[in-house]
Amino acid sequence: MSRFFYPLVDNPYRKKDIKKAIGVLKSFKITSGIKTINFENSFKKKLKVNNALMVNSGSSANLLALQCLINPYRKKRLKKGDEILIPSLCWSTSLWPIIQSGLKPKFVDVEKHTLNIDLKDLKSKITKKTRGILIVHVLGNSTNMSELIRIKKKHNLYLIEDTCESLGTKFRNKYLGSFGEFSSFSFYSSHQISSGEGGMICCKNQEDFEILKALRAHGWSRGLKNEQKISRKNKHLDKRFIFYNSGFNLRSTDIAASIGLSQFKDLDKFIKIRNLNRRKIINELNKSKVKKKIDIIKENNGVKASWFGIPIVLSNKINKKLFIKKIEKNGVETRPIISGNFLNQPSIKKYNLKTNSKMKNADYINDYGFFIGLPTKPISSLIIKKLVRAFEQSV
Numbered sequence: 001m002s003r004f005f006y007p008l009v010d011n012p013y014r015k016k017d018i019k020k021a022i023g024v025l026k027s028f029k030i031t032s033g034i035k036t037i038n039f040e041n042s043f044k045k046k047l048k049v050n051n052a053l054m055v056n057s058g059s060s061a062n063l064l065a066l067q068c069l070i071n072p073y074r075k076k077r078l079k080k081g082d083e084i085l086i087p088s089l090c091w092s093t094s095l096w097p098i099i100q101s102g103l104k105p106k107f108v109d110v111e112k113h114t115l116n117i118d119l120k121d122l123k124s125k126i127t128k129k130t131r132g133i134l135i136v137h138v139l140g141n142s143t144n145m146s147e148l149i150r151i152k153k154k155h156n157l158y159l160i161e162d163t164c165e166s167l168g169t170k171f172r173n174k175y176l177g178s179f180g181e182f183s184s185f186s187f188y189s190s191h192q193i194s195s196g197e198g199g200m201i202c203c204k205n206q207e208d209f210e211i212l213k214a215l216r217a218h219g220w221s222r223g224l225k226n227e228q229k230i231s232r233k234n235k236h237l238d239k240r241f242i243f244y245n246s247g248f249n250l251r252s253t254d255i256a257a258s259i260g261l262s263q264f265k266d267l268d269k270f271i272k273i274r275n276l277n278r279r280k281i282i283n284e285l286n287k288s289k290v291k292k293k294i295d296i297i298k299e300n301n302g303v304k305a306s307w308f309g310i311p312i313v314l315s316n317k318i319n320k321k322l323f324i325k326k327i328e329k330n331g332v333e334t335r336p337i338i339s340g341n342f343l344n345q346p347s348i349k350k351y352n353l354k355t356n357s358k359m360k361n362a363d364y365i366n367d368y369g370f371f372i373g374l375p376t377k378p379i380s381s382l383i384i385k386k387l388v389r390a391f392e393q394s395v
Contacts, residue, residue, distance in 0.1 A: 058186025195260030219247030
Protein backbone atom coordinates (compact mmCIF):
# COMPACT_ATOMS: atom_id res chain seq x y z
CA MET A 1 0.00 0.00 0.00
CA SER A 2 1.31 3.45 -0.92
CA ARG A 3 2.36 5.79 1.88
CA PHE A 4 0.85 8.66 -0.12
CA PHE A 5 -2.83 9.54 0.15
CA TYR A 6 -2.12 12.00 -2.71
CA PRO A 7 0.23 10.29 -5.19
CA LEU A 8 1.71 11.83 -8.32
CA VAL A 9 -0.39 9.46 -10.39
CA ASP A 10 -3.29 7.19 -9.54
CA ASN A 11 -4.30 4.26 -11.74
CA PRO A 12 -5.18 6.03 -15.03
CA TYR A 13 -6.85 3.05 -16.71
CA ARG A 14 -10.53 2.31 -16.98
CA LYS A 15 -12.23 -1.03 -17.55
CA LYS A 16 -13.04 -0.05 -21.13
CA ASP A 17 -9.36 0.72 -21.82
CA ILE A 18 -8.26 -2.69 -20.58
CA LYS A 19 -11.11 -4.34 -22.50
CA LYS A 20 -9.70 -2.85 -25.72
CA ALA A 21 -6.26 -4.30 -24.92
CA ILE A 22 -7.77 -7.71 -24.17
CA GLY A 23 -9.54 -7.56 -27.53
CA VAL A 24 -6.18 -7.12 -29.25
CA LEU A 25 -4.68 -10.02 -27.29
CA LYS A 26 -7.59 -12.24 -28.28
CA SER A 27 -7.10 -11.32 -31.94
CA PHE A 28 -3.53 -12.72 -31.81
CA LYS A 29 -2.44 -9.63 -33.78
CA ILE A 30 -0.38 -7.87 -31.16
CA THR A 31 2.42 -6.05 -32.96
CA SER A 32 2.07 -2.68 -34.65
CA GLY A 33 -0.85 -2.88 -37.11
CA ILE A 34 -4.34 -1.57 -37.79
CA LYS A 35 -4.96 -0.31 -34.23
CA THR A 36 -1.75 1.72 -34.42
CA ILE A 37 -2.80 3.18 -37.79
CA ASN A 38 -6.25 4.05 -36.41
CA PHE A 39 -4.67 5.85 -33.46
CA GLU A 40 -2.28 7.77 -35.73
CA ASN A 41 -5.15 8.87 -37.98
CA SER A 42 -7.33 10.00 -35.05
CA PHE A 43 -4.39 11.86 -33.54
CA LYS A 44 -3.49 13.84 -36.64
CA LYS A 45 -7.14 14.66 -37.35
CA LYS A 46 -7.80 16.09 -33.89
CA LEU A 47 -4.54 18.02 -33.56
CA LYS A 48 -4.70 19.19 -37.18
CA VAL A 49 -1.20 18.00 -38.04
CA ASN A 50 -0.17 16.63 -41.44
CA ASN A 51 1.45 13.39 -40.30
CA ALA A 52 1.52 11.32 -37.10
CA LEU A 53 3.55 8.20 -36.38
CA MET A 54 3.22 6.13 -33.19
CA VAL A 55 6.42 5.06 -31.47
CA ASN A 56 7.31 3.29 -28.23
CA SER A 57 7.91 6.50 -26.22
CA GLY A 58 8.07 10.28 -26.34
CA SER A 59 11.83 9.94 -25.91
CA SER A 60 12.00 7.91 -29.12
CA ALA A 61 9.93 10.59 -30.85
CA ASN A 62 12.58 13.19 -29.92
CA LEU A 63 15.34 10.89 -31.17
CA LEU A 64 13.60 10.37 -34.52
CA ALA A 65 13.07 14.11 -35.03
CA LEU A 66 16.78 14.86 -34.63
CA GLN A 67 17.85 11.82 -36.63
CA CYS A 68 15.54 12.89 -39.46
CA LEU A 69 17.12 16.35 -39.55
CA ILE A 70 20.58 14.85 -40.20
CA ASN A 71 19.43 12.03 -42.50
CA PRO A 72 21.14 11.81 -45.94
CA TYR A 73 17.77 11.28 -47.66
CA ARG A 74 16.74 14.77 -46.49
CA LYS A 75 17.35 17.41 -49.16
CA LYS A 76 18.23 20.06 -46.56
CA ARG A 77 19.92 18.45 -43.62
CA LEU A 78 21.84 19.59 -40.61
CA LYS A 79 25.60 19.10 -40.38
CA LYS A 80 27.81 17.96 -37.53
CA GLY A 81 28.32 20.78 -35.03
CA ASP A 82 25.22 22.76 -36.00
CA GLU A 83 23.64 24.38 -32.95
CA ILE A 84 20.24 23.57 -31.49
CA LEU A 85 18.85 25.87 -28.80
CA ILE A 86 17.23 24.08 -25.85
CA PRO A 87 15.87 25.27 -22.49
CA SER A 88 18.02 24.29 -19.52
CA LEU A 89 14.83 23.19 -17.75
CA CYS A 90 14.40 20.01 -19.78
CA TRP A 91 14.26 16.23 -19.65
CA SER A 92 17.17 13.90 -20.34
CA THR A 93 15.80 12.65 -23.64
CA SER A 94 14.98 16.13 -24.87
CA LEU A 95 18.70 16.87 -24.71
CA TRP A 96 20.57 13.67 -25.57
CA PRO A 97 19.15 13.13 -29.08
CA ILE A 98 20.81 16.44 -30.04
CA ILE A 99 24.20 15.09 -28.98
CA GLN A 100 23.53 11.58 -30.31
CA SER A 101 22.87 13.18 -33.70
CA GLY A 102 26.23 14.98 -33.77
CA LEU A 103 24.70 18.39 -33.10
CA LYS A 104 25.59 20.93 -30.44
CA PRO A 105 23.10 21.94 -27.74
CA LYS A 106 23.08 25.56 -26.64
CA PHE A 107 21.24 26.15 -23.38
CA VAL A 108 18.68 28.90 -22.84
CA ASP A 109 17.18 30.13 -19.57
CA VAL A 110 13.45 29.93 -18.76
CA GLU A 111 10.84 32.35 -17.46
CA LYS A 112 10.07 32.11 -13.75
CA HIS A 113 6.37 32.80 -14.18
CA THR A 114 5.70 30.28 -16.99
CA LEU A 115 8.59 27.75 -16.60
CA ASN A 116 8.97 27.88 -20.38
CA ILE A 117 11.85 29.07 -22.55
CA ASP A 118 12.82 32.73 -22.15
CA LEU A 119 12.48 34.26 -25.61
CA LYS A 120 14.73 37.24 -24.79
CA ASP A 121 17.53 34.91 -23.74
CA LEU A 122 16.83 32.73 -26.78
CA LYS A 123 17.26 35.66 -29.16
CA SER A 124 20.57 36.56 -27.54
CA LYS A 125 21.87 33.01 -28.04
CA ILE A 126 21.26 32.82 -31.82
CA THR A 127 24.46 32.75 -33.88
CA LYS A 128 25.42 31.93 -37.47
CA LYS A 129 25.73 28.29 -36.38
CA THR A 130 22.20 28.09 -34.98
CA ARG A 131 19.97 25.82 -37.07
CA GLY A 132 17.12 24.86 -34.80
CA ILE A 133 15.18 25.23 -31.56
CA LEU A 134 13.94 22.37 -29.42
CA ILE A 135 11.41 23.74 -26.97
CA VAL A 136 9.80 21.92 -24.07
CA HIS A 137 6.18 22.79 -23.31
CA VAL A 138 6.30 22.49 -19.52
CA LEU A 139 3.50 20.72 -17.63
CA GLY A 140 0.76 21.97 -19.96
CA ASN A 141 1.97 25.55 -20.27
CA SER A 142 3.85 27.20 -23.15
CA THR A 143 5.84 30.23 -24.18
CA ASN A 144 4.42 32.88 -26.52
CA MET A 145 4.26 30.78 -29.67
CA SER A 146 3.45 33.72 -31.94
CA GLU A 147 6.67 35.46 -30.94
CA LEU A 148 8.65 32.21 -31.15
CA ILE A 149 7.42 31.58 -34.70
CA ARG A 150 8.46 35.13 -35.66
CA ILE A 151 11.98 34.44 -34.34
CA LYS A 152 12.08 31.06 -36.08
CA LYS A 153 11.08 32.54 -39.44
CA LYS A 154 13.40 35.54 -39.16
CA HIS A 155 16.43 33.28 -38.63
CA ASN A 156 15.21 30.39 -40.81
CA LEU A 157 15.35 27.85 -37.98
CA TYR A 158 13.81 24.41 -37.55
CA LEU A 159 11.43 24.01 -34.62
CA ILE A 160 10.96 20.80 -32.64
CA GLU A 161 8.21 20.89 -30.02
CA ASP A 162 8.63 18.51 -27.10
CA THR A 163 4.95 18.32 -26.22
CA CYS A 164 5.26 15.21 -24.04
CA GLU A 165 3.79 17.01 -21.00
CA SER A 166 1.24 19.15 -22.82
CA LEU A 167 -1.08 17.09 -25.01
CA GLY A 168 -4.29 19.05 -25.57
CA THR A 169 -2.98 22.50 -24.70
CA LYS A 170 -3.82 25.26 -27.17
CA PHE A 171 -2.10 28.54 -27.89
CA ARG A 172 -4.54 31.00 -29.45
CA ASN A 173 -6.83 28.13 -30.41
CA LYS A 174 -4.09 26.08 -32.09
CA TYR A 175 -2.82 22.87 -30.50
CA LEU A 176 0.73 22.75 -29.23
CA GLY A 177 2.61 20.30 -31.40
CA SER A 178 1.17 21.77 -34.60
CA PHE A 179 3.55 24.75 -34.88
CA GLY A 180 6.94 23.17 -35.60
CA GLU A 181 8.46 20.97 -38.28
CA PHE A 182 8.40 18.16 -35.70
CA SER A 183 6.63 17.50 -32.41
CA SER A 184 6.78 14.73 -29.84
CA PHE A 185 4.16 13.37 -27.43
CA SER A 186 4.27 10.84 -24.60
CA PHE A 187 1.60 8.44 -23.36
CA TYR A 188 3.36 7.36 -20.18
CA SER A 189 1.10 6.52 -17.22
CA SER A 190 1.12 9.97 -15.57
CA HIS A 191 0.40 11.97 -18.73
CA GLN A 192 -2.84 13.46 -20.05
CA ILE A 193 -3.62 10.13 -21.69
CA SER A 194 -1.79 6.86 -21.20
CA SER A 195 -1.09 3.73 -23.20
CA GLY A 196 1.32 2.37 -20.57
CA GLU A 197 4.32 3.15 -22.69
CA GLY A 198 4.14 4.86 -26.05
CA GLY A 199 4.47 8.13 -27.89
CA MET A 200 3.77 9.95 -31.14
CA ILE A 201 5.92 11.97 -33.51
CA CYS A 202 4.27 14.46 -35.84
CA CYS A 203 5.78 16.31 -38.78
CA LYS A 204 4.75 18.80 -41.42
CA ASN A 205 6.04 17.41 -44.72
CA GLN A 206 5.80 14.09 -46.51
CA GLU A 207 9.53 13.80 -47.17
CA ASP A 208 10.23 13.82 -43.43
CA PHE A 209 7.35 11.42 -42.76
CA GLU A 210 8.80 8.82 -45.14
CA ILE A 211 12.22 9.14 -43.47
CA LEU A 212 10.64 8.79 -40.03
CA LYS A 213 8.76 5.65 -41.07
CA ALA A 214 11.97 4.03 -42.28
CA LEU A 215 13.93 5.10 -39.20
CA ARG A 216 11.22 3.78 -36.88
CA ALA A 217 11.46 0.27 -38.33
CA HIS A 218 15.06 -0.80 -39.03
CA GLY A 219 15.48 1.40 -42.10
CA TRP A 220 13.19 -0.96 -43.97
CA SER A 221 11.58 0.07 -47.25
CA ARG A 222 8.46 -1.81 -46.20
CA GLY A 223 5.38 0.43 -46.13
CA LEU A 224 7.08 3.45 -47.69
CA LYS A 225 5.31 5.41 -50.40
CA ASN A 226 8.06 4.61 -52.92
CA GLU A 227 8.49 0.97 -51.85
CA GLN A 228 7.81 -0.32 -55.38
CA LYS A 229 10.33 2.08 -56.92
CA ILE A 230 12.98 1.03 -54.39
CA SER A 231 12.25 -2.59 -55.18
CA ARG A 232 12.68 -2.06 -58.95
CA LYS A 233 16.02 -0.34 -58.39
CA ASN A 234 17.23 -3.26 -56.28
CA LYS A 235 16.11 -6.31 -58.26
CA HIS A 236 19.05 -8.33 -56.95
CA LEU A 237 17.54 -8.17 -53.44
CA ASP A 238 14.54 -9.87 -51.88
CA LYS A 239 11.98 -7.08 -52.15
CA ARG A 240 10.60 -8.01 -48.72
CA PHE A 241 13.90 -7.23 -47.03
CA ILE A 242 15.36 -4.07 -48.52
CA PHE A 243 17.05 -1.78 -46.01
CA TYR A 244 16.71 1.61 -47.60
CA ASN A 245 17.96 3.74 -44.71
CA SER A 246 19.62 3.55 -41.31
CA GLY A 247 17.20 2.72 -38.55
CA PHE A 248 16.09 1.65 -35.11
CA ASN A 249 13.25 -0.47 -33.83
CA LEU A 250 11.01 2.08 -32.13
CA ARG A 251 7.63 0.66 -33.01
CA SER A 252 4.84 0.39 -30.47
CA THR A 253 2.29 -2.43 -30.27
CA ASP A 254 -1.39 -2.61 -31.11
CA ILE A 255 -1.99 -3.36 -27.41
CA ALA A 256 -0.62 0.07 -26.44
CA ALA A 257 -2.34 1.72 -29.41
CA SER A 258 -5.74 0.29 -28.45
CA ILE A 259 -5.42 1.64 -24.88
CA GLY A 260 -4.07 4.96 -26.13
CA LEU A 261 -6.86 5.43 -28.66
CA SER A 262 -9.50 4.53 -26.07
CA GLN A 263 -8.14 7.25 -23.78
CA PHE A 264 -7.53 9.73 -26.60
CA LYS A 265 -11.23 9.68 -27.48
CA ASP A 266 -11.88 11.09 -23.98
CA LEU A 267 -9.01 13.60 -23.96
CA ASP A 268 -11.31 16.65 -23.74
CA LYS A 269 -13.20 15.05 -20.85
CA PHE A 270 -9.92 14.31 -19.05
CA ILE A 271 -8.71 17.90 -19.54
CA LYS A 272 -11.97 19.24 -18.12
CA ILE A 273 -11.73 17.03 -15.02
CA ARG A 274 -8.04 17.84 -14.45
CA ASN A 275 -8.64 21.56 -14.77
CA LEU A 276 -11.64 21.38 -12.41
CA ASN A 277 -9.55 19.46 -9.85
CA ARG A 278 -6.82 22.06 -10.20
CA ARG A 279 -9.19 24.98 -9.62
CA LYS A 280 -10.65 23.34 -6.50
CA ILE A 281 -7.19 22.67 -5.04
CA ILE A 282 -5.92 26.18 -5.78
CA ASN A 283 -9.06 27.80 -4.34
CA GLU A 284 -8.56 25.94 -1.06
CA LEU A 285 -4.82 26.65 -0.94
CA ASN A 286 -5.56 30.35 -1.50
CA LYS A 287 -7.84 30.33 1.56
CA SER A 288 -5.16 28.75 3.72
CA LYS A 289 -2.17 30.14 5.61
CA VAL A 290 0.22 28.89 2.90
CA LYS A 291 -1.09 31.38 0.32
CA LYS A 292 1.77 33.87 0.82
CA LYS A 293 4.41 31.16 0.99
CA ILE A 294 3.82 29.53 -2.39
CA ASP A 295 3.41 30.68 -5.97
CA ILE A 296 1.25 28.46 -8.18
CA ILE A 297 2.24 28.73 -11.85
CA LYS A 298 -0.57 30.11 -14.01
CA GLU A 299 -1.36 29.83 -17.72
CA ASN A 300 0.67 32.11 -19.96
CA ASN A 301 -1.23 34.72 -21.99
CA GLY A 302 -2.97 33.08 -24.96
CA VAL A 303 -2.68 29.59 -23.47
CA LYS A 304 -5.63 27.29 -22.84
CA ALA A 305 -3.81 24.71 -20.77
CA SER A 306 -4.18 20.97 -20.54
CA TRP A 307 -2.45 20.72 -17.18
CA PHE A 308 -0.13 17.80 -16.46
CA GLY A 309 0.28 18.62 -12.75
CA ILE A 310 0.24 21.59 -10.40
CA PRO A 311 3.64 23.35 -10.55
CA ILE A 312 4.47 25.32 -7.41
CA VAL A 313 7.36 27.60 -6.46
CA LEU A 314 8.11 28.11 -2.77
CA SER A 315 9.02 31.40 -1.18
CA ASN A 316 12.80 31.70 -1.12
CA LYS A 317 12.62 31.87 2.67
CA ILE A 318 11.54 28.23 2.80
CA ASN A 319 14.04 25.37 2.80
CA LYS A 320 12.84 23.21 -0.09
CA LYS A 321 14.56 20.00 1.03
CA LEU A 322 12.99 20.24 4.46
CA PHE A 323 9.59 21.14 3.00
CA ILE A 324 9.63 18.18 0.58
CA LYS A 325 10.67 15.83 3.38
CA LYS A 326 7.77 17.04 5.55
CA ILE A 327 5.05 17.06 2.91
CA GLU A 328 5.96 13.58 1.67
CA LYS A 329 5.91 12.35 5.28
CA ASN A 330 2.44 13.94 5.46
CA GLY A 331 1.28 11.81 2.49
CA VAL A 332 1.72 14.03 -0.58
CA GLU A 333 4.05 12.77 -3.30
CA THR A 334 6.11 15.41 -5.13
CA ARG A 335 8.73 15.63 -7.84
CA PRO A 336 11.01 18.28 -9.37
CA ILE A 337 9.76 20.39 -12.25
CA ILE A 338 10.94 18.17 -15.11
CA SER A 339 14.48 17.45 -13.82
CA GLY A 340 15.28 20.91 -12.53
CA ASN A 341 18.08 22.80 -14.26
CA PHE A 342 19.58 19.97 -16.30
CA LEU A 343 22.96 21.70 -16.29
CA ASN A 344 23.28 20.58 -12.65
CA GLN A 345 23.12 16.88 -13.61
CA PRO A 346 26.34 14.81 -13.38
CA SER A 347 26.06 13.67 -17.01
CA ILE A 348 26.56 17.29 -18.14
CA LYS A 349 29.99 17.37 -16.53
CA LYS A 350 30.86 13.89 -17.82
CA TYR A 351 30.09 14.90 -21.42
CA ASN A 352 31.71 18.32 -21.03
CA LEU A 353 28.53 20.27 -21.80
CA LYS A 354 28.94 22.97 -19.17
CA THR A 355 28.21 26.52 -20.26
CA ASN A 356 29.48 29.85 -18.94
CA SER A 357 26.03 31.33 -19.52
CA LYS A 358 24.10 31.70 -16.25
CA MET A 359 20.63 30.16 -15.98
CA LYS A 360 19.38 32.36 -13.17
CA ASN A 361 15.70 31.48 -13.49
CA ALA A 362 16.25 27.77 -14.14
CA ASP A 363 18.40 27.65 -11.00
CA TYR A 364 15.65 29.39 -9.03
CA ILE A 365 13.07 26.87 -10.23
CA ASN A 366 15.54 24.09 -9.46
CA ASP A 367 16.00 25.36 -5.89
CA TYR A 368 12.39 26.28 -5.04
CA GLY A 369 10.10 24.59 -7.58
CA PHE A 370 8.26 21.25 -7.49
CA PHE A 371 4.95 19.87 -8.60
CA ILE A 372 2.19 17.63 -7.32
CA GLY A 373 -0.03 15.33 -9.35
CA LEU A 374 -3.35 16.13 -10.95
CA PRO A 375 -5.79 13.22 -11.21
CA THR A 376 -7.87 12.50 -14.30
CA LYS A 377 -10.69 11.30 -12.02
CA PRO A 378 -12.76 13.73 -9.90
CA ILE A 379 -11.16 14.47 -6.53
CA SER A 380 -13.19 14.55 -3.30
CA SER A 381 -13.43 17.54 -0.98
CA LEU A 382 -12.07 15.31 1.82
CA ILE A 383 -8.84 14.66 -0.11
CA ILE A 384 -8.50 18.36 -0.93
CA LYS A 385 -8.84 19.25 2.77
CA LYS A 386 -6.18 16.67 3.67
CA LEU A 387 -3.94 18.05 0.92
CA VAL A 388 -4.23 21.63 2.19
CA ARG A 389 -3.59 20.46 5.76
CA ALA A 390 -0.45 18.67 4.59
CA PHE A 391 0.80 21.93 3.03
CA GLU A 392 0.03 23.88 6.21
CA GLN A 393 1.90 21.37 8.36
CA SER A 394 4.94 21.44 6.03
CA VAL A 395 5.73 25.13 5.46
